[in-house]
Amino acid sequence: MQITWDQVFAWRSGRQYVSRPADAGVPEIVGRLCGVQAQVTSSAETAVALRSSKPEPGALVRELAAGTVVKTWSMRGTLHAITPDAAAAFLPLIASARTWEKPVWQRNFGATPAEVAALTEAVSHILDGAVLTREELVDALLSDPAFHRMGEELRSGWGALLKPLAWQGALCHGPAQGNRVTFTSPAHLIPGWRGLPEPDVAAPAAIAAYLGAYGPATPEAFDAWLSRNSLRKTTVRRWFSELGDALTEVDIEGRRAYVLSEYAEELAAATTGQSVYLLGAFDQYILGPGTADTALLAAAHRAKVSRAAGWIAPIVVVNGRIAGTWEISDADLVVSMFDGAPLPRKQLEATAARVASALGVEELVVRAA
Structure with missing residues (x-):
């Protein structure tokens, strides 16, 4: 099937609630977008508000406090506000790259895979049923001499040592206390949290969600968005291949890419105009x-x-x-x-x-x- 970039952009604009703002609430908007980057909370609020037919100040922060949306380190190692379903779809894939086991990561952040495993276990225990500020969490960890040498990195606002824990579902951000960041466990924050599935189980939902907003796209584009191309290319291509007839390959002015088959006709019928x-x-x-x-x-x-x-x-x-x-x-x-x-x-x-x-x-x- 041959389509134009004008058709792609017209279709994406509708799917992403840019050309057609949503009557739905924050979780549906955030879910459709596969999360909104939340390094800067005000930017995440703006992204949601611009896509809502009835924007409300502070709407995203309220949903974060309720656990219908969760803030955590996810795609590309950056903070996102994502729905629990998106967390269950994307986090297992990001974790499967095991970036913290690569020599360059160990050199940069000074922790071995065994130390990250020990940190994950300790944080899971500390945050069981608790919400702690960064300072409280670090102080609890440093009560164990095994973590003393990690103190400076653990206190860093960049959270490099905490990201692998977030990807494995051991922690997420809790409700902010003024200007202070808090951490808790997804199980404590999210009603009905069932943990993270295996990557091969999660992959179909993750790819479908991404293509439903940003398709047509290639496996390489999906991986770049998800993990900065940290996953094995053969693995990502296998995940796409295993979707079989659920995907349709299209030609966009010479670029081959995939769209969900359920949207192929809609994409082909997309009309362009001045916007x-x-x-x-x-x-x-x-x-x-x-x-x-x-x-x-x-x-x-x-x-x-x-x-x-x-x-x-x-x-x-x-x-x-x-x-x-x-x-x-x-x-x-x-x-x-x-x-x-x-x-x-x-x-x-x-x-x-x-x-x-x-x-x-x-x-x-x-x-x-």
């Missing part, structure tokens, strides 16, 4: 396919979106493609279009009103950078 949307920092629209996808973001402009220290800029999406960035200065929404393109002012003003509603401000005035 302009504003999406926030760290938005899944660009993170799902990845900033290296030149069909979505021209290579010449990648550094304007993917910036220093891992920052992903707020984006202007024109006809499905990334065409600029934006920022807020006082009451102004300042837009920088790529290649000196003129501002699509009328369309921007309409989508700026959605941004204002999502951010809980009265009005934003669009102006060029």
